[in-house]
Amino acid sequence: MDRMTRAAAQAQRSAPAETKIRLVGAAKTFRVRGSELEALRPVDLEVGREEFVALVGPSGCGKSTILNLVAGLMAPSAGRVLYDGQEVTGPNRRVGYLTQKDTLLPWRATADNIRIALELKCRATPRAEASERVAEMMDLVGLKGFEHHYPAELSGGMRKRAALARTLIYEPETLLMDEPFGALDAQLKLLMLDQLQRLTQHRRMTVIFVTHDLGEAITLADRIVVISARPGRIRAIHDVRLERPRDVFKVRFTEGFARQHERLWDELKDDIAKGTDV
Amino acid sequence: MAEPVSASAPLAFAGNRFGGGSALARTLATPGGRIGARFGLVAILLLTWQFAPAGRATQFWLSSPSLIAGTLWQWIADGTLWVHLGATLQVMSEGYVAGCAAGISIGILLGLFPRVHRVLSPFLTGFYALPKIALAPLFIILLGVGDASKIALVAITVFFLVLTNTIDGVRDVDRDIIQSLTLMGATRMEVIRKVLLWAALPWIFMGMRIAVRYAFTNTLLAELIGANRGLGFLIEYHSGNFDITGAYAAIVVLVLCSVLMTELLTRLETRVSRWRH
Numbered sequence: 001m002d003r004m005t006r007a008a009a010q011a012q013r014s015a016p017a018e019t020k021i022r023l024v025g026a027a028k029t030f031r032v033r034g035s036e037l038e039a040l041r042p043v044d045l046e047v048g049r050e051e052f053v054a055l056v057g058p059s060g061c062g063k064s065t066i067l068n069l070v071a072g073l074m075a076p077s078a079g080r081v082l083y084d085g086q087e088v089t090g091p092n093r094r095v096g097y098l099t100q101k102d103t104l105l106p107w108r109a110t111a112d113n114i115r116i117a118l119e120l121k122c123r124a125t126p127r128a129e130a131s132e133r134v135a136e137m138m139d140l141v142g143l144k145g146f147e148h149h150y151p152a153e154l155s156g157g158m159r160k161r162a163a164l165a166r167t168l169i170y171e172p173e174t175l176l177m178d179e180p181f182g183a184l185d186a187q188l189k190l191l192m193l194d195q196l197q198r199l200t201q202h203r204r205m206t207v208i209f210v211t212h213d214l215g216e217a218i219t220l221a222d223r224i225v226v227i228s229a230r231p232g233r234i235r236a237i238h239d240v241r242l243e244r245p246r247d248v249f250k251v252r253f254t255e256g257f258a259r260q261h262e263r264l265w266d267e268l269k270d271d272i273a274k275g276t277d278v
Numbered sequence: 279m280a281e282p283v284s285a286s287a288p289l290a291f292a293g294n295r296f297g298g299g300s301a302l303a304r305t306l307a308t309p310g311g312r313i314g315a316r317f318g319l320v321a322i323l324l325l326t327w328q329f330a331p332a333g334r335a336t337q338f339w340l341s342s343p344s345l346i347a348g349t350l351w352q353w354i355a356d357g358t359l360w361v362h363l364g365a366t367l368q369v370m371s372e373g374y375v376a377g378c379a380a381g382i383s384i385g386i387l388l389g390l391f392p393r394v395h396r397v398l399s400p401f402l403t404g405f406y407a408l409p410k411i412a413l414a415p416l417f418i419i420l421l422g423v424g425d426a427s428k429i430a431l432v433a434i435t436v437f438f439l440v441l442t443n444t445i446d447g448v449r450d451v452d453r454d455i456i457q458s459l460t461l462m463g464a465t466r467m468e469v470i471r472k473v474l475l476w477a478a479l480p481w482i483f484m485g486m487r488i489a490v491r492y493a494f495t496n497t498l499l500a501e502l503i504g505a506n507r508g509l510g511f512l513i514e515y516h517s518g519n520f521d522i523t524g525a526y527a528a529i530v531v532l533v534l535c536s537v538l539m540t541e542l543l544t545r546l547e548t549r550v551s552r553w554r555h
Contacts, residue, residue, distance in 0.1 A: 073457055091460045103458040107476045107553045116472065122463040150553040170462065 020174065020206045021047040021070055025079030028065050038231035040065045042079055045225065045234065052200060052207045054217035054224045056268065062232025063210040064100065067176045070208065071097045083174075093122075096172030098180050102163040104151040110162050111138065111147035117170035137165040140195055142188070156183040161192070168199060174206040181216065193219055194248045201245060214268070218260050219248050226267050236267050341523040349527040363531060365507040369425050370497040373432025377493070378486055381437045385444025385482075386474065395445065406442060410435040411499050418504060428500040432493045439492060440485040447481025448474055483550065487543045494536060509535075 025042040040062035047053050055063045068074040069081045072092035081088045083095075104113045115134045118125040125133070138144050141161040151159055160183050167175065181189045197220055200207050211217050217224045221240050228235045242256050251257050305311035324343045332340065353359035388395040410431060417427035451474055459469055501510025509528055516524030 071461060073461075091457070093461060093463045095461060097458065097461050099454065099458065101454060103452070103455045105455060105473065105476065107479070109553075116459070117462045119472075120459075120462060120464050120468055122465075152553065 018049050019046050020049040022082040026069055026076040026081050027078040029077045041231045041233035043234055047206060047208060050204045050206055052220055052222045054209045054211060054221035055227060056212060056214060056217050056224055057227030058229045060230050061227045063227055064178050067178055067208060067210060071095050071176055095174040095176050096167040098163055098167045098177045100178040102159045104159060104162055106151050109148045109150055110143060113162055114165045114169055123170060133169055137169045141165045171203050176208050178210045190248055214261055214264050215252055218257055219251055238264060339522060341526050345523045346526045349523050362507055362509050362512050366497055366509045369428045370432060370493050373429040374436050374493045377433040377436025378440050381440030382444050382482055385441045386448055389445045389448025406438045411496060414500055414503055423504045428497060431500050432496050435492050435496050436489040439489040443481045443485025444478055447478030451477035483547050490539055490543060
């Protein structure tokens with residue numbers, strides 16, 4: 001609670017620092033061909049409302065498992081997962097989940113993919129308004145001109161951006177993102193980080209963002225949770241003391257950023273052997 | 279057709295003769311050349327058939343292209359063709375539509391409830407494997423010699439083909455896509471309408487395409503067994519009267535129908551599944 005309050009205060013927000021997401025001793029073991037595989041050691045974690053938390057750690061450390069637990073796509077083997085104080089027991093429809101694998105519908109053109117959330121009964125949107133928002137989103141993620149392309153006709157990075165637009169368009173109160181910008185080139189990544197920061201700040205979203213790019217984590221997050229190699233457990237939690245709004249193009253050249261990066265790197269270097277683009 | 283021959287020929291010179299650099303081989307490799315070759319083949323066949331020296335007896339059993347064309351022309355002129363072709367197509371399409379509708383809807387249900395499917399699966403497999411034509415006499419007893427028994431036979435044939443494919447299609451859907459839509463707040467019906475149906479569509483189409491051939495075959499078989507109109511009846515009737523020309527004419531109509539149907543279906547499928555690459 002103490003950490004969280006600090007993070008919220010440091011972010012200089014007026015909203016009360018109430019807990020949005022809470023993991024209490026949440027652990028996950030999988031049964032793989034008869035033997036037990038411990039994916040996540042019991043984890044305690046609190047995420048405040050409108051907080052931006054980044055999870056960093058080596059591949060296979062259980063970062064994605066945490067997201068799956070919060071999304072309610074998996075039940076914890078032990079412990080509890082709370083969302084707004086309520087135990088998560090099934091698919092959590094309050095979150096928008098951008099999985100590592102894009103789940104675009106292959107039979108829908110890009111624009112129709114991005115529109116899909118607005119077609120659902122729970123947020124039925126008039127056609128004209130929906131089209132306008134789709135166009136806005138396509139522009140935002142730099143896919144203008146690809147409205148009528150099918151996912152199979154897009155590059156990996158473009159598909160990722162389409163999936164991002166599809167999630168952002170319905171403005172879920174909480175955003176879970178699993179390495180959303182892994183496939184993008186450096187230039188485009190910065191643009192996307194900038195847009196993401198704007199949008200999440202503007203819409204007051206709560207975000208859990210999984211990445212193994214430390215720079216990305218520092219640029220965006222209020223707090224960075226460092227997770228150790230499998231079986232995953234929380235190794236450290238770092239506050240990011242950089243003022244908002246941050247200039248994603250310049251922040252990485254500031255002294256604060258460098259200090260933060262060094263501290264995180266010290267924390268991670270024993271664990272990370274390979275598979276990072278730090 | 280030159281490629282398979284040269285690929286499988288064990289002798290080197292065969293490869294040279296069929297796949298090598300000769301002018302003939304190069305001509306056959308172009309689309310225009312291929313089509314030309316096909317027409318040439320048919321022309322040679324027809325001309326041989328027409329003008330090969332044959333005795334009177336052989337002439338009787340083999341008929342000739344000009345006689346067949348004459349008969350066909352007469353059928354077109356006096357309307358015989360349309361009556362019989364219409365009868366066959368009607369039985370076939372009614373059975374086909376009924377079989378498809380039932381196969382798709384029950385297939386989706388069984389795909390959605392895998393436990394029910396597991397219970398029923400041995401029965402379905404049994405019926406699927408059964409050559410449905412064996413049921414034709416049974417349907418005639420139950421429904422009479424009219425269209426109803428034939429439609430039932432076609433419908434049940436089509437049903438099992440489409441059913442099996444639909445179930446496979448629904449099970450083939452990407453679970454992650456369903457999860458992502460569920461998180462967006464989609465209801466069960468919305469998941470079915472927006473994901474399951476679409477994911478199963480290529481499979482359903484495959485079943486429907488295979489089913490056309492079976493529907494056609496079984497309509498004809500049913501007409502051969504007992505009918506007073508239809509293309510099957512035409513063949514049976516003319517053969518029964520030793521009018522070989524009439525039988526051949528009916529078969530020509532059949533071949534044209536099959537080719538046309540297959541072509542239409544392939545085009546439709548390409549249009550609908552444009553997103554597949």
